[in-house]
Amino acid sequence: MIQKSPATRLTRSMLEELDRSDPLARSRDAFELPEGLLYMDGNSLGALPKATRRRLETVVREEWGQGLIRSWNERDWIHLPLTLGRKIARLVGAQPEEVAVADSTSVNLFKMLAAALHLRPRRRVLVSEAGNFPSNLYMMQGLIDLLGAKHELRHADPDDVEAAFDEDVAVVSLTHVNYKTSARHDMEAVTDAAHACGALMLWDLSHSAGSMPIDLDGCGVDRAVGCGYKFLNGGPGAPAFLFVAERHQENLRQPLTGWLGHAAPFDFEPSYRPAAGIARTLCGTPPILSMTALDAGLDVVLRADLREIRKKSVALGDLFLELVAQECDGHGLEVACPEDSARRGSQVGLRHPNGYAIVQALIANGVIGDFRHPDVLRFGITPLYHRYVDMWDAVQALRDVMDRDLWRDPQFHRRATVT
Amino acid sequence: MIQKSPATRLTRSMLEELDRSDPLARSRDAFELPEGLLYMDGNSLGALPKATRRRLETVVREEWGQGLIRSWNERDWIHLPLTLGRKIARLVGAQPEEVAVADSTSVNLFKMLAAALHLRPRRRVLVSEAGNFPSNLYMMQGLIDLLGAKHELRHADPDDVEAAFDEDVAVVSLTHVNYKTSARHDMEAVTDAAHACGALMLWDLSHSAGSMPIDLDGCGVDRAVGCGYKFLNGGPGAPAFLFVAERHQENLRQPLTGWLGHAAPFDFEPSYRPAAGIARTLCGTPPILSMTALDAGLDVVLRADLREIRKKSVALGDLFLELVAQECDGHGLEVACPEDSARRGSQVGLRHPNGYAIVQALIANGVIGDFRHPDVLRFGITPLYHRYVDMWDAVQALRDVMDRDLWRDPQFHRRATVT
Numbered sequence: 001m002i003q004k005s006p007a008t009r010l011t012r013s014m015l016e017e018l019d020r021s022d023p024l025a026r027s028r029d030a031f032e033l034p035e036g037l038l039y040m041d042g043n044s045l046g047a048l049p050k051a052t053r054r055r056l057e058t059v060v061r062e063e064w065g066q067g068l069i070r071s072w073n074e075r076d077w078i079h080l081p082l083t084l085g086r087k088i089a090r091l092v093g094a095q096p097e098e099v100a101v102a103d104s105t106s107v108n109l110f111k112m113l114a115a116a117l118h119l120r121p122r123r124r125v126l127v128s129e130a131g132n133f134p135s136n137l138y139m140m141q142g143l144i145d146l147l148g149a150k151h152e153l154r155h156a157d158p159d160d161v162e163a164a165f166d167e168d169v170a171v172v173s174l175t176h177v178n179y180k181t182s183a184r185h186d187m188e189a190v191t192d193a194a195h196a197c198g199a200l201m202l203w204d205l206s207h208s209a210g211s212m213p214i215d216l217d218g219c220g221v222d223r224a225v226g227c228g229y230k231f232l233n234g235g236p237g238a239p240a241f242l243f244v245a246e247r248h249q250e251n252l253r254q255p256l257t258g259w260l261g262h263a264a265p266f267d268f269e270p271s272y273r274p275a276a277g278i279a280r281t282l283c284g285t286p287p288i289l290s291m292t293a294l295d296a297g298l299d300v301v302l303r304a305d306l307r308e309i310r311k312k313s314v315a316l317g318d319l320f321l322e323l324v325a326q327e328c329d330g331h332g333l334e335v336a337c338p339e340d341s342a343r344r345g346s347q348v349g350l351r352h353p354n355g356y357a358i359v360q361a362l363i364a365n366g367v368i369g370d371f372r373h374p375d376v377l378r379f380g381i382t383p384l385y386h387r388y389v390d391m392w393d394a395v396q397a398l399r400d401v402m403d404r405d406l407w408r409d410p411q412f413h414r415r416a417t418v419t
Numbered sequence: 420m421i422q423k424s425p426a427t428r429l430t431r432s433m434l435e436e437l438d439r440s441d442p443l444a445r446s447r448d449a450f451e452l453p454e455g456l457l458y459m460d461g462n463s464l465g466a467l468p469k470a471t472r473r474r475l476e477t478v479v480r481e482e483w484g485q486g487l488i489r490s491w492n493e494r495d496w497i498h499l500p501l502t503l504g505r506k507i508a509r510l511v512g513a514q515p516e517e518v519a520v521a522d523s524t525s526v527n528l529f530k531m532l533a534a535a536l537h538l539r540p541r542r543r544v545l546v547s548e549a550g551n552f553p554s555n556l557y558m559m560q561g562l563i564d565l566l567g568a569k570h571e572l573r574h575a576d577p578d579d580v581e582a583a584f585d586e587d588v589a590v591v592s593l594t595h596v597n598y599k600t601s602a603r604h605d606m607e608a609v610t611d612a613a614h615a616c617g618a619l620m621l622w623d624l625s626h627s628a629g630s631m632p633i634d635l636d637g638c639g640v641d642r643a644v645g646c647g648y649k650f651l652n653g654g655p656g657a658p659a660f661l662f663v664a665e666r667h668q669e670n671l672r673q674p675l676t677g678w679l680g681h682a683a684p685f686d687f688e689p690s691y692r693p694a695a696g697i698a699r700t701l702c703g704t705p706p707i708l709s710m711t712a713l714d715a716g717l718d719v720v721l722r723a724d725l726r727e728i729r730k731k732s733v734a735l736g737d738l739f740l741e742l743v744a745q746e747c748d749g750h751g752l753e754v755a756c757p758e759d760s761a762r763r764g765s766q767v768g769l770r771h772p773n774g775y776a777i778v779q780a781l782i783a784n785g786v787i788g789d790f791r792h793p794d795v796l797r798f799g800i801t802p803l804y805h806r807y808v809d810m811w812d813a814v815q816a817l818r819d820v821m822d823r824d825l826w827r828d829p830q831f832h833r834r835a836t837v838t
Contacts, residue, residue: 138681235707255564272560285655287657
């Protein structure tokens with residue numbers, strides 16, 4: 001992206017030039033971003049789209065306040081889980097009827113894991129990796145305990161997950177992009193290997209959906225889940241999504257058989273009959289206010305081209321790492337993510353023994369990243385609202401925190417509840 | 420309530436007099452109610468509190484838009500599930516640390532049912548009643564199927580549920596007030612009977628919480644769940660709540676072991692360790708926008724006295740039924756709820772073979788009730804925003820629909836998705 005010889009030092013004006021020719025530059029206008037703040041935590045909570053306020057005002061004042069119960073029909077609230085699913089399908093390489101929005105990522109994992117075990121009744125192993133986002137591991141443990149500990153959770157080596165696959169494996173459940181290291185699995189290769197041993201493949205797209213092209217159907221994936229509040233900008237605790245390949249839908253049995261997954265929810269039949277298709281993954285009444293915010297967030301992502309988003313994400317990530325090398329040399333910061341962008345998600349990471357305090361000092365100086373135990377500084381890359389100069393400014397702030405030892409201030413060593 | 424001899428006909432002016440002396444009259448000002456509409460479906464979706472719009476505007480614009488990820492700490496988002504739980508505890512006769520807000524009612528039922536079976540491993544029967552809200556029955560069926568059909572769902576006779584209790588029963592799961600008939604169980608008597616045979620008692624308070632005093636601890640209840648969008652006015656699909664008696668919390672094992680139920684969620688440990696107390700019932704990230712709306716709805720209910728709410732609810736329900744008898748005689752409308760207010764929840768019901776069309780015609784004429792298969796017209800009583808004259812006006816509209824056969828119009832016979 002940056003045309004220079006290896007010996008040339010990067011300057012801010014070079015990056016201003018890149019911003020001027022950035023095809024995504026205008027998408028930044030779709031967000032409300034605080035003045036004087038550089039936000040690099042969109043991989044944890046996406047920023048607020050401007051349209052969200054209006055959409056929520058409408059759903060609250062008109063649809064709930066004036067329409068009241070009628071809005072379930074007249075404003076089509078009842079179909080929002082599948083309407084939003086169709087939008088997300090366009091972002092993850094799925095057919096429109098393969099995705100639904102419901103519940104939380106953790107609850108959806110439970111549904112998908114239990115459904116996988118139902119299809120592979122003679123296999124007793126669930127494969128994941130020790131570095132997976134802990135809630136994924138905890139949900140597997142909860143399901144295994146509930147079923148009487150007849151199954152086993154096997155941790156794969158993240159650099160060679162396929163070595164853990166054999167004919168005992170019912171389901172392989174991995175997160176596409178790791179929340180801490182940003183390492184990205186090869187979706188197609190891992191899925192193929194899981195299938196080769198007869199296992200089902202379940203991907204968690206929480207840290208990749210909306211930040212890069214994903215091709216669930218092209219990779220032959222069986223099931224997936226993902227989060228609405230990171231790169232999809234759906235707001236804090238936004239509803240999650242799930243994907244079931246069309247070929248599995250007719251045989252899908254998931255245990256959270258709530259009324260909205262019934263074939264005829266408003267007939268109030270005494271016995272459960274699963275709805276046709278993806279709707280059988282639904283459980284309780286959908287949270288309309290949260291879903292409306294997610295809808296607005298999805299619209300912003302859908303207006304962009306995911307290939308452009310990914311191209312810029314890679315360029316910004318490479319740039320950030322190059323700038324750290326150029327500007328922060330000698331401060332003991334190590335790279336804590338793949339340097340090869342092909343193996344990386346849309347975040348970069350650094351490692352430092354005083355990582356927590358450094359992140360706190362950066363936040364106090366207007367650059368929001370976050371910290372992950374024991375020593376990782378995470379910086380989310382969100383091409384829809386990041387500029388190339390933002391990478392310069394972030395690294396200058398980091399350099400300032402390190403050069404001036406700002407992180408040594410005792411106030412930056414006190415742990416908050418959420419770190 | 421109404422001082423008259425049995426032979427005196429009720430008039431609208433008598434009811435205006437009652438409204439003038441109603442201690443809850445001013446609580447109506449806390450709601451945004453559409454002009455010219457009489458809303459009697461607050462038992463399905465509560466009306467919009469005026470404060471909700473401002474609260475949502477603040478959480479979106481300031482807390483999310485400006486505070487971004489920092490608001491998990493600085494605006495205490497992370498504690499909302501327990502903060503709201505403490506508010507609901509005051510409405511259901513629980514200790515502050517016995518209630519949490521999370522997920523949907525259906526998902527919470529699953530957690531509580533599975534936890535009950537864990538405490539009663541040798542018992543194989545779950546008791547409910549055939550007329551329970553179907554999602555309750557479906558969730559039991561889903562759990563039973565997941566566990567390999569070693570358990571059985573037994574339907575009790577609603578008029579004599581205790582006859583179904585014996586030493587095989589692990590858990591009795593009933594809805595306090597029936598969604599269709601408005602029949603109310605005697606919480607204390609049924610709980611005592613369940614305990615007498617060694618079973619655990621799980622109440623669904625969806626149709627009673629916020630409409631009457633409830634004394635979970637006084638009745639010795641073990642577990643409860645309930646809905647946030649009916650009498651708690653939390654908005655469409657609002658988060659649900661659950662209650663676990665303090666004596667059971669230390670031994671509580673529920674299967675949806677997501678990260679927010681972990682003892683140290685932000686330490687990202689590889690293995691699940693349940694949090695102390697009620698927090699171990701949490702699973703995924705809480706939906707902050709929907710929770711904020713529920714918080715505003717709860718504040719409106721908490722400002723009133725539940726005894727006053729119940730007293731007025733009984734008076735309004737009795738009045739409605741008396742007016743139907745006085746005004747709609749000869750139209751074939753039968754009472755479809757307990758006439759004895761002590762056995763009734765905060766809704767009244769009528770029965771008519773053309774119930775669906777009658778409800779549609781009423782809605783077209785500005786009175787919103789709803790229909791439940793096969794022939795029940797439901798009218799929710801919400802004392803916080805109903806006036807005594809509203810009962811008069813509603814019954815006059817019903818009389819008009821019947822006297823003029825308005826319901827025969829073909830437009831009122833077309834079924835909508837959500838009926």
